[in-house]
Amino acid sequence: MEIKVVQNILSANDQIAAMNRQLLDSHKVFALNLMSSPGSGKTSLILQTIRRLKDRIRIGVIEGDIASHLDADKVNKEGVAAVQINTGGSCHLDANMLSHALENLPLTDIDLLLIENVGNLVCPAEFNLGEHKKVMILSLPEGDDKPYKYPLMFAEADVVLINKVDLSPLLEFNIEVFCQAVRGINHDVTIFPISCKTGDGIDDWVSWLLAEMVH
């Protein structure tokens, strides 16, 4: 006997993501899911954002990594509450992992929650966490052809940050070609070239962030 099911395999994840979103909204927390390859600058972006905004808004951080507490330690040094999730081998965060991490954060004392996903351009794109916006970072050394290789990630992102633009003179990364490729598969995306090292473009990023939080 055949039983018609037609149920999304990730429906359980999506249900938990919806509950996470409700919890965040009830505490007026604006949450960003930061996704990128390893080493493209997620933690550096978090540290830059904290330094620019910690006197104006209350920030919380969730660090997702396969192993180690290195990133949470860096964030704690900035005087910001951070919870580390070790996924124990899993290549992405899922909504269930986030719901447990949220239990360990003082949500009533947080305006902005930065969630650093596991460094990976593939799997994180498929798992909603309950975040308000998906932000992806692509750094210049990775090459301007990545939208063709990882289209789902670029199609999912609300914001694409092009990091390490200070390396531009050394590399053959064509920012214009890259932006064209991203916009070709994601009509409504917002793109900011930045450098977490020199601080270039961080003002634009922070302005966008504050404007979105008001919405």
Place this chain on the structure above:
Amino acid sequence: MHELAITQHMLDIALEQARLAQAKRVSKINLVIGEMSSIVDDCVQFYFDFLSQDTIASGAILAFRRIPTQLRCRNCASIFTPGDSDWACPACHQWNVEIIAGREFYIDSIEVE
């Protein structure tokens, strides 16, 4: 490790549906997976064989129906299947598309006894 979590979700759904139907055995699970989903069929089967041990879905066949990626050109509204790394519209050559198929990821049906 992606496939492990996904396979567990899939097995949970199949077992729940089988329980509701008071089935004794799940013999087949028909999956619909878009080409854009980063799922490796063999890998899912491998995990499924492991996870379904001692359940009524043990030994079930997984049938994968792959849905090709389809794009709609925002410029001229043509619908096309993209080449390997070429998402430009074959009609007007613009690169400005929306994804209309290829992201499917669901259990279509299960076959039970």
